[in-house]
Amino acid sequence: MSEATAISQGRPGPGDQGRSAVLDAAAKTFARRGYAGSSMDDIADELGSTKGRVYHYYRSKARVLEDILLLGARTLHEAVAPVASRPGLAPAARLEEMAVEHALVLMRQNDVQAVTLHTIHLVTGRASEPGEANPFRYIVEARDAYEELWRTVMADGVVAGAFAAPDPDLAVRAVLGALNWSTVWYRPSPHDTDDRTRRLAEGLASYAVRGVLRHDG
């Protein structure tokens, strides 16, 4: 009944051990070489097996990507949405907390999020083909819905006088940009304990968010 079942169409569904191993390997491969630059054999090599294993769980390369994008979008939304709607938070604290959670997901789920952020724009511009629906459309919509979360919080904060953002939409893009760019320079290392990762996320979030705060003393 889940859409994931609809995706796999008869093949083993999510929650499946083997399936998520394939997904992880694919995410790692795509993150390194890019989607178009990765072959199914590359993914299989990463798994230490052959293409047959990948095709056992996914009908095509595009379906693998779709699953990665979906997982990435979901994880981000589930981590940040609760903060966006948590009662009793001041706008500045809310924004900063959202930024920390966002950054944490990017760092902990690094490969998946890197693929999501770097590949979605290759998939966005397909609306030009008339009559043919874009199979990734709902993922683009999920991304838009997620960003809408940020725009709402930003707009509320401006109204409340907590933020100095003459152009709130641009401000959101600046904040998300500072955070998202971490997928370009950050790679998890064995040295990164949970504590270190969190401090890095907090530091980055602080720089990102302080740009829109109102400072008057």
Added chain:
Amino acid sequence: MSEATAISQGRPGPGDQGRSAVLDAAAKTFARRGYAGSSMDDIADELGSTKGRVYHYYRSKARVLEDILLLGARTLHEAVAPVASRPGLAPAARLEEMAVEHALVLMRQNDVQAVTLHTIHLVTGRASEPGEANPFRYIVEARDAYEELWRTVMADGVVAGAFAAPDPDLAVRAVLGALNWSTVWYRPSPHDTDDRTRRLAEGLASYAVRGVLRHDG
């Protein structure tokens, strides 16, 4: 004697009209479909001609990319370096001015810069092959030198007490991230006059830089 001549190796050099037309078309194509996702025929289609034209100016697809990356790196450096070393500027004004110039280049030279920023990391991780030199190595070094410019200005500002940046390197990454991410969401449109573009760049730069400024009143 220029390295561009060394690149083309007997073929028409830069400054050549036809060559830059090919480069522009390639940048546009790479920006849309990604490097690996673009075929030489795609580039030729964008030009309204055939592969022969592309191969007349470039020996291979990788050389085309190399030229785009080189152009992107150079343009950015030439726009920002003068500001970084201009005498008589306060740290905050210097950083903001650099950010504006940086953003302006990303917007005006959109395709080339998008390709540069989204493709260089695919080319960075090639040091793993021992014995074989990475042909893109000097471009990675140019990128590093450019970022060093920012780190220097940031460090100076911290020493001067103008910036509140406990981790200056991270601060640079936050600032550049906010700016660089514009290559993901911004596409030039006919509506964008020079004036509009500049205001957008200034707005973005303001959010990006204010995150590291010291605010005490």
Added chain:
DNA sequence: CGGGCAACCTACGCAGTAGTATGTTGGCTC
């Protein structure tokens, strides 16, 4: 203990793509 199915592997067909080898054409020079 035999049948069935999940979880793979092997071998192949075929489409697309980088690069090459060989024209062709228009302008410029001497």
Added chain:
DNA sequence: GAGCCAACATACTACTGCGTAGGTTGCCCG
């Protein structure tokens, strides 16, 4: 006006890479 070369086009070749068809193996269930 004959030759020459830049600036392309055309027609291939060789290879890579997606997807498929048909095995094989081991476990589980009755």
